[in-house]
Amino acid sequence: KQKLPPGPTPPTPLPIVGNILQLNTKNISKSISMLAKDGPVLTVYCGMKPTVVLHGYEAIKEALIDQGEEFSGRGSFPMLDKIAQGFGVGFSNGERWKQIRFSLMEALCLAEALKKTDASPCDPTFLLGCVPWNVISTIIFQNRFDYSDQKFLTLMNSPWIQVRSGFLLNLYNAFPFLRVLPGSHNVFKNYAIQRSFILEKVKEHQESLDMNNPQDFIDYFLIKMEKERHNQHSEFTMDNLIATIWDLLTAGTETTSTTMRYGLLLLLKHPEISAKVREEIDHVVGKNQSPCMQDRSRLPYTDAVVHEIQRYINLAPTSIPHAVTQDIRFRESLILKGTAILTDLTSVLYDDKEFPNPEKSDPGHFLDESGNFKKSDYFMAFSAGKRACAGEGLARMELFLILTTILQNFTLKPLVDPKDIDITSVHKGIGTIPPFYELCFILV
Numbered sequence: 001k002q003k004l005p006p007g008p009t010p011p012t013p014l015p016i017v018g019n020i021l022q023l024n025t026k027n028i029s030k031s032i033s034m035l036a037k038d039g040p041v042l043t044v045y046c047g048m049k050p051t052v053v054l055h056g057y058e059a060i061k062e063a064l065i066d067q068g069e070e071f072s073g074r075g076s077f078p079m080l081d082k083i084a085q086g087f088g089v090g091f092s093n094g095e096r097w098k099q100i101r102f103s104l105m106e107a108l109c110l111a112e113a114l115k116k117t118d119a120s121p122c123d124p125t126f127l128l129g130c131v132p133w134n135v136i137s138t139i140i141f142q143n144r145f146d147y148s149d150q151k152f153l154t155l156m157n158s159p160w161i162q163v164r165s166g167f168l169l170n171l172y173n174a175f176p177f178l179r180v181l182p183g184s185h186n187v188f189k190n191y192a193i194q195r196s197f198i199l200e201k202v203k204e205h206q207e208s209l210d211m212n213n214p215q216d217f218i219d220y221f222l223i224k225m226e227k228e229r230h231n232q233h234s235e236f237t238m239d240n241l242i243a244t245i246w247d248l249l250t251a252g253t254e255t256t257s258t259t260m261r262y263g264l265l266l267l268l269k270h271p272e273i274s275a276k277v278r279e280e281i282d283h284v285v286g287k288n289q290s291p292c293m294q295d296r297s298r299l300p301y302t303d304a305v306v307h308e309i310q311r312y313i314n315l316a317p318t319s320i321p322h323a324v325t326q327d328i329r330f331r332e333s334l335i336l337k338g339t340a341i342l343t344d345l346t347s348v349l350y351d352d353k354e355f356p357n358p359e360k361s362d363p364g365h366f367l368d369e370s371g372n373f374k375k376s377d378y379f380m381a382f383s384a385g386k387r388a389c390a391g392e393g394l395a396r397m398e399l400f401l402i403l404t405t406i407l408q409n410f411t412l413k414p415l416v417d418p419k420d421i422d423i424t425s426v427h428k429g430i431g432t433i434p435p436f437y438e439l440c441f442i443l444v
């Protein structure tokens with residue numbers, strides 16, 4: 001255990017100002033924000049463990065970026081720990097994590113599927129969910145599924161984000177000793193379905209592997225495993241392969257599709273924003289070719305809309321817990337090795353100095369006076385530092401291409417007057433699922 005160099009005696013460990021019992025588990029992020037108003041750093045007790053909550057841009061930046069190495073441990077997340085058991089990329093630590101973290105067509109398939117709705121009212125949840133599933137699936141298994149494939153439907157039918165961020169998960173994480181919670185068996189049942197699918201795919205890949213011609217993530221991993229067969233310390237193991245595939249499938253699917261789903265809701269509420277995006281696309285890309293990533297820099301308004309959707313919906317209000325990798329001094333306080341760290345991303349994405357009127361969804365938050373795209377360090381939807389989202393680039397690409405492809409091809413028509421669409425639940429953070437809604441996709 002690394003000893004801290006002698007220095008001035010640090011003040012007593014952080015004051016304990018809260019207790020999980022005082023947090024409203026229905027909306028843990030909001031409760032944390034309320035508690036954290038008193039200062040940028042506070043300690044709460046989650047179950048029996050002290051957890052440090054960081055609030056506001058300065059404290060979060062100082063921890064995740066300036067002291068990034070020490071804050072790069074992954075904190076405990078009991079429900080997922082039980083599943084991941086320390087393997088994979090998202091919930092592993094140290095060498096294991098370092099070794100494994102690696103590195104338009106689907107948007108068009110989505111447009112085709114939306115055309116088939118024939119402008120009649122539909123809930124786009126399922127179709128939006130197919131896109132990221134197929135993108136990840138192509139990277140990992142080198143195959144996409146038809147949207148009516150039975151196996152695909154079974155796999156997709158595992159609502160992870162709801163579980164990850166929902167009430168049930170908060171409760172389970174706060175009180176891990178409550179092993180039997182109503183509904184928790186579904187989580188493990190879903191995991192069992194996913195795991196057996198992954199095992200089947202890995203087996204198929206092992207049988208057809210051509211060491212000189214890897215086709216996808218599994219092939220690369222299997223080759224690396226073979227090369228490191230004699231290295232006892234290698235992290236390229238079967239357990240890690242399975243856990244990493246699971247991490248990518250879960251972390252990279254509902255996050256993106258839920259963002260898009262909320263995003264469409266915001267666009268239904270603000271038809272003037274959709275109209276402006278379409279105008280920009282028409283002007284820059286035209287009607288006859290599909291938007292691509294190279295167009296992004298020439299579509300500042302559209303880029304700002306995608307950022308604003310992510311800022312406003314605040315998908316991961318308290319991110320995923322970190323843990324400090326050693327005893328450290330942080331802001332005059334001593335934080336002991338292993339202490340869980342929660343970053344209150346809401347306090348950054350809703351900072352009213354950086355984003356005036358943050359409760360209002362306004363693409364102007366990311367535009368300067370001349371209408372150019374304005375980057376903001378406060379855009380922490382993917383967190384920041386060494387442990388930031390591993391799929392950020394992919395997610396941004398998907399969100400941009402899905403949004404531009406939809407708006408190039410369709411006008412979104414709500415079934416109710418936009419002023420009656422309630423988006424207040426959207427930014428309330430954790431545990432809120434957009435209400436069931438339908439809309440018509442009218443071909444332009």
Ligand code: HEM
Pocket residue numbers: 074089090091092097101136247248251252253255256259315316319320321322381382383384386387388389390391392394395
């Ligand atoms: C809109 C979409 C997404 C959002 C808002 C999002 C957000 C996040 C956040 C906040 C974290 C926690 C970072 C931290 O602990 O500091 C995270 C971690 C992670 N995300 Fe994402 N994510 C998205 C999409 C994706 C995609 C598409 C993938 C995969 C291809 C992905 C893979 C991961 C992984 C593997 C981690 C764990 C990284 C690690 O522990 O080193 N995410 N994401």
